[in-house]
Amino acid sequence: MSDENQTGAPHKAGAFDIRNIIGALMGVYGVILALAGLFGDAETEKTGGVNANLWTGIALLVVAGAFLGWARLKPIVVPADVERPDDDPTRPAPSRRRPSH
Structure with a gap:
């Protein structure tokens, strides 16, 4: 039995x-990078006076938050029953290769 039948709620990815x-990967x-920018050598002479690690780390954290928020606000609902593609009579059957001997 599926979770949808037992709880009445659709199953999410x-x-x-x-x-x-x-x-999660971008957040890590x-x-x-943010910790390297805060506690490591900034090397601002290489980047024109900007702490590149810190700003790139902050940007990655913002993007990670956007991805995680998007997944939380609009979750993907997994259908309980999926039809096989072979059941569609309008879909052409795959052609089989002949064995080459």
Whole structure:
């Protein structure tokens, strides 16, 4: 039995939603870069007086928040029953290759 039949709520993609994965990955990189910008050597002479690690880390954290918020506000609903593509009579059957001997 599916979760939809037992609880009445549709099943959502949850952690397997690609937006969660991208948001988490960008968040991890953002935290690392922001910490490197705060506690590491800024090397502002190489970047024209800008702490590039800090600003890039902050930008990645903002983008990660946007991805995670998007996934939370508009979750992907997984259908309970999916028809196989072979059941569609209008779809042409795949052509089979002949074995080459």
